[in-house]
């Protein structure tokens with residue numbers, strides 16, 4: 032029996048603009064998405080249809096887990112009559128704006144695609160993912176990409192390597208709730224992606240921008256204060272709709288100073304982690320043997 036080890040990487044949103052509200056209630060966005068080397072670990076193997084077993088350290092019912100939802104969608108859309116056994120060890124916090132659930136869903140679809148020998152191309156796997164969440168297609172392409180539409184239209188760009196410090200508050204933030212607080216009049220000013228990309232392709236990261244900061248900072252003023260405390264040293268921004276913030280490391284010589292400052296400043300319950308860019312969203316290793 033074949034078993035796969037799957038690493039599903041988190042993402043940050045280096046630049047995030049909301050363009051307008053759509054008739055279907057969603058919003059058109061333009062986002063520069065970037066994977067970081069901070070991952071959840073999954074193991075997946077096939078079972079006879081329709082058996083499905085999920086073991087995970089995420090304390091939610093299996094039926095609500097995106098891994099199960101991705102399995103169901105995969106068999107529904109492809110018609111493959113397979114069951115699956117999945118082990119999921121989460122390190123990426125939930126409701127953190129790091130796309131952890133989305134990357135788990137993408138890893139499940141990719142794993143099933145390999146185990147069933149269906150060999151669907153990336154765009155077909157991304158189409159399956161899109162039915163479960165706007166963020167999911169990106170993880171099939173990974174690295175650095177521009178997402179448009181609801182977030183499902185992906186254009187890969189040349190990947191660049193940076194280092195960041197992630198700041199994890201001791202709570203998550205609901206994506207749906209934050210999107211629901213957008214007012215029409217807030218959607219008049221947009222950032223210059225052309226200039227951002229011209230610089231990015233040369234390895235220069237301009238100051239990150241996140242449209243949602245004004246909404247999130249109003250509700251969580253402590254996150255605004257964290258940004259203000261680090262801004263004199265380097266760039267800090269929110270990823271997605273939060274709750275994680277990322278600090279851009281411009282020089283390795285700054286790392287110690289920034290960590291010291293954060294350790295002094297952050298209240299109990301906050302965590303930090305130094306990460307670097309990851310050139311992929313999903314990494315799969317095949318393990319053969321008898322299990």
Ligand SMILES: C[C@@](CO)(OP(=O)(O)O)[C@H](O)COP(=O)(O)OP(=O)(O)OC[C@H]1O[C@@H](n2ccc(N)nc2=O)[C@H](O)[C@@H]1O
Pocket residue numbers: 044056057058059060062127128129130133163164165166167180181182206207210211270271272273
């Ligand atoms: C904000 C972003 C940025 O990467 O990520 P997170 O902070 O969640 O990681 C994404 O736009 C989140 O994508 P994702 O988390 O997949 O959202 P979905 O499950 O598709 O949608 C959750 C809810 O957010 C709203 N939504 C989402 C995407 C979008 N383009 N417009 C929206 O209005 C809708 O109300 C939807 O019901």
Ligand SMILES: Nc1ncnc2c1ncn2[C@@H]1O[C@H](COP(=O)(O)OP(=O)(O)O)[C@@H](O)[C@H]1O
Pocket residue numbers: 089091095096097098121124125126127128129130131132133135204206271273274
């Ligand atoms: N495998 C999973 N990992 C994380 N969250 C999951 C998963 N399956 C379902 N969820 C649900 O999805 C929601 C947010 O997903 P997550 O990807 O962690 O956040 P974000 O979209 O902010 O990056 C949470 O409410 C969580 O309960």
